[in-house]
Amino acid sequence: MTATDQSTQEVDDLLLERQLCFALTVASRSVVGVYKPVLERLGLTHPQYLVMLALWERSPRSLKDISDSLLHEPATLSPLLKRLEEAGLITRERVPGNERALAITLTEKGAALREQATAVPGEIRERLQLSREEVAGLHQAMTGLIAATQRNTSH
Numbered sequence: 194m195t196a197t198d199q200s201t202q203e204v205d206d207l208l209l210e211r212q213l214c215f216a217l218t219v220a221s222r223s224v225v226g227v228y229k230p231v232l233e234r235l236g237l238t239h240p241q242y243l244v245m246l247a248l249w250e251r252s253p254r255s256l257k258d259i260s261d262s263l264l265h266e267p268a269t270l271s272p273l274l275k276r277l278e279e280a281g282l283i284t285r286e287r288v289p290g291n292e293r294a295l296a297i298t299l300t301e302k303g304a305a306l307r308e309q310a311t312a313v314p315g316e317i318r319e320r321l322q323l324s325r326e327e328v329a330g331l332h333q334a335m336t337g338l339i340a341a342t343q344r345n346t347s348h
Contacts, residue, residue, distance in 0.1 A: 195275050209226070211213060217338075220225070225239050225318050227317060227321060228313075228317060231313055231316050231317065231320075232313070234309075235306060235309055235310060236280065238273075240241060240273050241273055241276065241277055242310075242313075243263055244259060244263070244270065244273055244274065245260050245277070245282065245303065245306065245307075245310070246264050246310075247263060248283065248297065248298075248299050249299070249304075249307045249310070252297070252298050252299040252304075253296045253297060253298035253299075254296070254304075255288070255294055255295065255296060256270065256271075256274070256285075256294070257293040257294070259297060262342060263321065264339075277303070280344070281300055281302045281303070282299070282300060282302055282303035282306060283297055283298060283299055283300060284297070284298045284301050285294060285297055286298070312326075329333075
């Protein structure tokens with residue numbers, strides 16, 4: 194490669210359309226937008242849906258556990274949890290013997306919502322016109338990217 198070719202390539206690397214961060218931002222915003230009308234029928238926002246997914250996997254869970262699973266700061270989750278509690282989907286209670294720990298538990302209403310939510314992944318695949326395998330491939334790529342960013346921030 195000549196110096197001119199390398200210089201041209203470096204300039205081309207600065208094109209907006211070649212920026213990984215730009216593509217990820219637009220893709221994220223677009224995919225969350227596809228979820229919005231589907232989740233509105235459940236009475237959930239996308240961030241609330243992620244919390245509910247974590248709780249449908251296991252309940253009760255500590256605030257720290259949910260925070261770690263979703264890669265969110267506990268302070269970011271607190272307003273979400275308050276709204277989910279006001280909707281009657283969860284309870285938040287201090288852990289006996291550890292006043293700093295908060296246990297988040299599904300209510301019967303929150304557990305029952307899971308049945309309706311089972312249709313969400315299929316509807317999203319249909320709306321995006323992606324097969325289960327294509328979604329799995331995208332998920333694997335994103336999981337690898339997340340792992341790479343975690344390795345980078347730990348140094």
